[in-house]
Structures are given as C-alpha cells and as structure tokens.
Amino acid sequence: MSEYRGYEGNSLEFLKKNQIIVGDSVNILTDITYSGIIMPRYEHSDDKHIVLKLKSGYNIGLEISKINKVEKIQTSKKNTETESKVEKITGLPKILLLSTGGTIASKIDYRTGAVTPVLTAEELNSSVPELAKLANIDAEVLFSEYSENIMPEHWLKIAEKIKEFSKSDYTGIIIAHGTDTMHYTSSFLSFALAGFPIPIVLVGSQRSSDRASSDAALNLIGATKFITENNTKGVYIVMHQDENDNTIACHFGTRVRKNHTSKRGAFQTIGDNPAFIIAENQIQKNMSKDYFEKNEFQPKINLETKVALVKYHPGFDPNMLNQIIEMGYKGIIFEGTGLGHIGKVMYENVKKANEKGVFLGMTSQCIDGRVRMTVYESGRDLLDLGIIPLQNMIPEVALVKTMWAIGNSKNNEDVKKIMLQNIASELSN
Amino acid sequence: MSEYRGYEGNSLEFLKKNQIIVGDSVNILTDITYSGIIMPRYEHSDDKHIVLKLKSGYNIGLEISKINKVEKIQTSKKNTETESKVEKITGLPKILLLSTGGTIASKIDYRTGAVTPVLTAEELNSSVPELAKLANIDAEVLFSEYSENIMPEHWLKIAEKIKEFSKSDYTGIIIAHGTDTMHYTSSFLSFALAGFPIPIVLVGSQRSSDRASSDAALNLIGATKFITENNTKGVYIVMHQDENDNTIACHFGTRVRKNHTSKRGAFQTIGDNPAFIIAENQIQKNMSKDYFEKNEFQPKINLETKVALVKYHPGFDPNMLNQIIEMGYKGIIFEGTGLGHIGKVMYENVKKANEKGVFLGMTSQCIDGRVRMTVYESGRDLLDLGIIPLQNMIPEVALVKTMWAIGNSKNNEDVKKIMLQNIASELSN
Secondary structure, rough: OOOOOOOOOHHHHHHOOOOOOOEEEEEEEOOOEEEEEEEEOOOOOOOOOEEEOOOOOEEEEEHHHHHEEEEEEHHHHHHOEEEEEEEEOOOEEEEEEEEEOOOOHOOOOOOOOOEOOOOOOOHHHOOOHHHHHHHHEEEEEEEOOOHHHHHHHHHHHHHHHHHHHOOOOEEEEEEEEEOOOOOHHHHHHHHHHOOOOEEEEEEOOOOOOOOOOOOHHHHHHHHHHHHHHHHOOOOEEEEEEOOOOOOEEEEEOOEEOOOOOOOOOOOEEEEOOEEEEEOOOOOEEEEOOOOOOOOOOOOOOOOOOOOOEOOOOOOHHHHHHHHHHHHHOOOEEEEOOOOOOOOOOHHHHHHHHHHHOOHHHHHEEOOOOEEEEEEEHHHHHHHOOOOOOOOOOOHHHHHHOOOHHOOOOOOHHHHHHHHHHOHHHHHHH | OOOOOOHHHHHHHHHHHOOOOOOEEEEEEEEOEEEEEOOOOOOOOOOOOEHHHHHHHHEEEEHHHHEEEEEEEEOOOHHHHHOOOOOOOOOOEEEEEEOOOOOHOOEEOOOOOOEOOOHHHHHHHOOOOOOHHOOOOEEOOOOOOOOHOOOHHHHHHHHHHHHHOOOOOOOOOOOEEOOOOOHHHHHHHHHOOOOOOOEEEEEEEOOOOOOOOOOHHHHHHHHHHHHHOOOOOOOOEEEEOOOOOOOOEEEEEOEEEEEEEOOOOOOEOOOOOEEEEEEEEEEEEEOOOOOOOOOOOOOOOOOOEEEEEEEOOOOOOOHHHHHHHHHOOOEEEEEEEOOEEHHHHHHHHHHHHHHHEEEEEEEOOOOEEOOOOOOOOOHHHHOOOOOOOOOOOOOHHHHHHHHHHOOOOOOOOHHHHHHHOOOOOOOOO
16 A cells, blocks of 8 residues: 555645655544545545545545644554464364455455455454364465456466465455456356365455455455365355355355346356355255366366357347457457357358357356257257257357367367366356 | 238149148048148258148158148138128227237137238237137238348337327227337337337247247237236236236236247246236236336437447457447446456456446346446446446346447446436335
8 A cells, every 4th residue: 555545646645745644543633623544535636625534434524624633542553463374273274365456355454444465364353253263274466457357377376376276275265356257257267177075165355445345354354264164176266145244155166146236246156056155153055056067186287268159139240359359369259149140241251250160159148047059040050050059058158268269279169068068167057 | 912922832832733832721632531720831841742741730741752642622712701890899998019020929710720910900819719709909010020130220210100199099009019128128128118108019929820838929918918908008028927818928028038949938027026917807016116217208219339248258369348438329328247357368448448437237147136336346346347236137137228228328427427327216215
C-alpha cells in the first residue's frame, strides 16, 4: 500500500504537511472534531478532501480548507508492528496457502480497508484467528494480480508450484485468488494436475475486506474445514452459497461460473448442486463419483493460447471467423445458440477452418443444458463441417480445456479424443 | 415439406416405386407386419432404411431389403385436406400472428412430426382449437427460418411489418419465432418500435411438435390470453415458466435470456421475476412501471451491424481487438469479468479504439448483477480509456441496442446518451 494511496495535489500536500499517512488514527478539528482513521481514496478523486473512517464504521470526506488542526493519535506503522505472531499447535493438519492476488489475498486491514498485497501466515492468522485452531498454515505469495490480469502464464506457474507438493505432508492446498477469473484457473488446474493426491481449493472474496459484509474470512474458514475434514481429491472453488453467512458452497472446479457481479453467493455450479455444502459444522457431500477420471497423478503442464471463444449472434460477421483462421488459431470454441447452432452464413469459413486442421468445438451460450446437434438440420450440417459437440461442457471450461488439450497433444485427432474424455468432472450426466 | 424429405438413393427409389410419400399411413410386411406412418428422416441417413412411426408413438427403421410388401392405408394428402376451416366468432378480440419460422411456426403435424414451415390461421387453429375461442387470429407468414439464421435484416422486416399496424383494430401481435435468438429479436423490436400502442409477444417452443412434451400449443394459448386479458404495452417473450404445464412466464423482451438448451422453462428474466405469470386462468402482474420510457410511438427502424461482442478471458489476444478496429467496427460491447473488467493487456488497443471514435460499452459475463467500474483501480482505468459502463444491461441486449443506437444516431455522443437511457426496461433497478 502506498502511504498516500489515491491522494494527489492539494490533499496529498495536506497529508505530507501534517505528517500523516493512510492508516493513521487522528483527530481532525473543524467546527466539529472528528476521530477516525485516514482512508485511502478509491473513487475518482478530487484533491480537495481527505477521507476519514469514523468509529461508527462510516467514511466521511472532509474538505481540507475547512480543517483547523490535525492531531495524530496512533501511527499506521505502529499498528502493523503490534500484530502478534501465530503460535502453531502441534498435531494439526498442515495446509499450504498460495496467494495469487485479489481481495482475499490482500492483507485484511479491517481498520482502513487498505489493500496490501502481502500475505504471510502471521498476517492471515491474526486477521482470521479461527484458522490457527483448524490447521497449521504455511503461506506463500506467488504473485499479486487482480484476477482479470491473471494470464495463462500464471496458470502454468501455479500448476508448477503445486506439482512440487504431490508427495508432501500437506493435507490440502488453498489458493487465494481474485474471483473474476477464478473458474478459468480452477479449470486449468483440474486438467493440468489431474489425479493430484490432495484437494486443491480456490478461495476468493466478493466484498472487499474493509466492508462489514466481507466474505473473505468465512470463505477461508470454509476452505480450511473442507480440507481438514474431508480427503476428497479434486479442484474446488469454495465461496458463500448465498447471502447467508451460514452456508459455504464447494463447487466442482470445472462446473462452476461466476454468475453475479457482486453477490456473495456469486458462484454457481451449473446444472447441479455444489459438490459439497458446508453448513455450520457439517459437511454435506453431494458428489457421487470421483472428481478425476484417473487417480494417478500425471501432470501435463502445457498449453496453447491460440484458441478463440466465438460467441455467435445475429449479425456476427463471418469474416471475423476468417480473421481468426488467418491469425493462425489452432482451436475455436463456439458459443452457439440453443442446442449448438450457428447461422448458415458461417458455414463457408467453418469449412475452411476445418480444412486447415483447426479444432472446432461447440458449446451453448445458454450455459446450462447439453448441446445436441442431431435434432435439427442445421446442427447436422455443422457436424458434417467437422464441429465437435462438447456435450454439457461450460463454454469457459471448453476454452481452457482446448488450450490445454492442444498444448499436450501431437495432432488434431488426439485433441478431439481428449476433448470428449471426461477428465475432471467437466462433463456431467 | 418435401414428399420424400431426408430420403435418398435406394430408400428414395423404394418410396417412389411403391408410390408412397412421407405422411402416408401404411402396412409394411416383413417377417412381421408393421402399421404406421412414413416419417421424414432427420438423422444422418443411410439409404437402406425407411422410418415408420408406429401407433405406439415409437419410430422404427426398417431395412428395405427385408420388406416384402407395402400396403397404403391412407395418403398423406388426404389427411391434410380433411382439416377443418376455422369459424371466427364475432365479438372476439383480433390478434395478428406473424410467423418467422422455428418449431412453433411449423405446421403442427402431430402424426409424423414433419416440419412444414407454412402457417395459416386454419392450420394453426385446427392444431390448437382453444385459440379460436379466445381470439380471431389473422396469420401471416413473414419468412421461415431456423432462428440461428435470423439476421438483423430480418429484424428490420419484422419491425417494418408491425409498424403498419400501429393504428389497426388488433388487440396485440404475436410473433412465432425460433427460440435460439428470440431474445435478440425481442430486444431489437423493443428499441425500434418503442412506444408501440399494443403488446407485441414473441412465442416459441422448445420441443418439436411431434413430441408429447411439446410446449407449442400452451405457449401460444398463454400468449393469446395475455394479449386478450391485458392491455400492457411492451415487447414480451411468452414461454413455459418451468417444466410444469400450468405456469407460463411472460418475460420483459429486454431482460430475458435463453438459459437452458432444452428445458421447456429455458427462458429466464435476469435478476428479477418475469413481468407476468400466467397460471391457470389468472394473470399475475409483477412489473411495477411501464415497459417503455415514453409512450408515444416513434419508430426508428435502422441499425448498424458493425458492432462486436468481445468476451474477455485469460489468454484473450489483444491483437483480436486490433483486428476489430481495423475492420472498421463502430461499436464494441465488452463482456468483461466480474464488475466489468478486462486485463491490462487490452488497454493499448482500447485506447486506440476510443481515439478512432468506436463506441465502447462494458457489460459483465456474469450476466446477472450490475457493472461497477469505480470499485477497483482497473475499472477506473477503463473508464479513463473511454469505456461506458452499461449498468445491468444483459450483454446480448447491449449488443443489439448498440447496433440500433448507432444506426439511429448522428455521432458518438448521441450513441453514448442513448445507451445510458432506459428506453424499454433494458435497465432495471
């Protein structure tokens, strides 16, 4: 965290002149005296105000021209230094916590809401004291990215890191991750680390940690409980089931989507119940078969990023498909309409793509349900043109799986075979 | 319907030689004698079989080399001719039914399941006799397309046709439409015909009419009831609410998506209840304000198809965005992640697009919820680059609205203004 995060111009000068920084506890004297903590600024800022978090929890903007005096009560730095070291209790299960960024992975500073992307076991446990009673957690920062900036290269790094621990004494691995693209990452890990001997759980939070409604701590506790009380292999996403703080859902990493921009229960298992529900102290298991088709761990940590996701719609320009072919793409996942259709206007370029050996897979933009391309003539035409119907695979998962399948295959026939093989519960009944 | 639909080679020759066509009732003598109706062939066909629908309702393939004799019981043609003319009851409300294709608009031949894309009032009413008791229906075939082949040009034709009836004595207009892209069409009509004085209702069916589970008749009855018992302006999609035959949902035409490939209750209003629920003989109204912002009818039937829908994902190649710009696109709707984000890798080309005057709108691939681009730094960066957050507009609707807004605007500033204006309930609270 920058000490002056979000402040500029006059307001920045004001902070410097008064020798205060974000996180300091202060009294601000105007006509009234306000006591609180200097907050970082997030919104589009003017430079005429500073923001104070009052003891009530509310934030207030104070016009600097009306401030008569500033009294510092406690420095931000001092607070950090007073954090206690976590005592590890012998005999508890060991968990490895890898942090990749996102709100969850930030240092949870409930006082200021400031986001510092450094997570140590100490900092984590001092924020969520319940964790230390459940497990001994070793934490490591892999990188620190908002999840819209997580790239396939990051997936590879995470997978390479986890691979090292296939024969460790950890009971499970937690990955703290931004929620935006968490389901893409969970898909990649499911394929690349198929058969991994201990559970891999991705955890995020929908609400930033400075808000009373933050779900970070509870999701983290849920993930820890799930790992320590359950020895099911697989890659899961653990998040609030709904707005209720009592229910945490544990989703199949290959059957889940972020389906709401802001709700705490944003993640949903598509077309099924979550694999597990963690309610109070009970873990209810809904999954009826193993997560991985094969339980031997044979990592395949490669991928090919030249795979396009093409969402068909009325007015889609078939020339766009041609551009994709010309740009040397190796795979195309269609998000077709309904049961898996794209308009006749596309046929000529689909044919061209097929002739060039591009892998062509069909999913549905309906998201839920199964593509069935033998019901209507148009679907049968598309089969003839070489498009492979990917059953009920979610479009995003199909995209990631294709990147992975091409990256680990010698030829197009292998890719086709892999794409229809149920490797990590990505296809369901 | 072709008299020999789907038959070729030996099987076609066999039908001709025996003077039978699709739809004929026959006895087929092999070792066993089968009685049934000659079916059209839909699946990938060989030319060695003919398909018979048995009286049990099951279809059976019969190898022609094993057929000893064919006896014709009743011709297909005779059946058609026996259909009764519909008597119109004076005093009933008048409805105009426009047919554009899709399963619903096909002639409902329960016997063969054959899909004949010709719909007259007589044929319709003889299939769904309840309709004649509710309304006098004038039917017209506009065109006959699977809905994945409905193009923006078709939207224009439908809108131009409906425009003629703004001062007619019709109580409402029903559009029979394939379900795949029905929500794109309802969006366009909502904008192009904003303020239209009578309700416009799109109806489809998820199950082909030869199946016992077909929803065609009930959806059509629901739409008719809705129009005759309700005088709410707007553009709606009327379909089964769920698998239950007792409940029909009437969705806002701009807040609805096909969210399942095959279920009868495939359509869902996003983030809200359907505008109306039609259960048994009751219509329950959930909408709390008028569908259109302005109730004067001022048709604007133009569009610009050079608008791209860009679904961002890890590994998205920013060069693709560059291609879109180079291809002369006038608008780009992003399906960002979460609250409306795209990765930093995209920024340079977003900036370029903005400098070229391309309209840039942000929606979320979460589908439900609202984009909020002031929460995280990355969102604020995108605002600075000229991307307009489109609140909780569904990506598909944002795409169609942008096509329409650009087609009816003089400059980019007008487009921005229109895109944030709530014209036809596309933005909700």
